[in-house]
Amino acid sequence: MEKMLIKFDDGTPINLEQMLLAKEKRVENQKQAMICYKHPIISLSLVIPGAIKNSSGARYLFDEAIKALQHCFLQNDITIINEDHYHYITGSEAIIAVKCSAKTLKKYCMDIENNHPLGRLWDIDVIDIVTQQSLSRSQFDNQPRQCLVCHEAAKVCGRAKRHSINEIFIAIEKKIEKFQQI
Ligand SMILES: [Zn+2]
Secondary structure: OOOOOOOOOOOOEOOHHHHHHHHHHHHHHHHHHHHHHOOOEEEEEEOOOOOEOOOHHHHHHHHHHHHHHHHHHHHOOOEEEEEEEEEEOOEEEEEEEEEOOHHHHHHHHHHHHHHOOOHHHEEEEEEOOOOOOEOOHHHHOOOOOEOOOOOOEHHHHHHHOOOOHHHHHHHHHHHHHHHHHO
């Protein structure tokens, strides 16, 4: 495969207010999908540091996440009921309703997050139709997510602002490079 140029700075920066509104919109889209399709929902978003969320690199990560999910559905005989992609200035997202129990689905999604070479760059939430809540990793004895740069838990480094954005992007680019060599 020819190595493609991945850029994370060729988008539009957003501010905190836009980010918060995007979160609200995501919750709204999730609710709508649950009302319409009455099945567990996968809500995909990307782990991109900094103010630019709609770069070509982000789009690349999104497309690879969709490929990984579709591969998983195919392998496990999971029927997609509806799939919506949103490409906002605040980032690319997907909401997918599928025929599968939320618990089983969460296991598959955690497996992708933990084992796909790009999985750490994806947030694949699973929302139960009954509780209308995201299933948490800890419910499944899963470790909290690791920092992109070091071996600490992501939350610890995030809170301490331990790494510069530049350092985090170098770690992200390394992951992509590794993935493209497979
Ligand atoms: Zn760290």
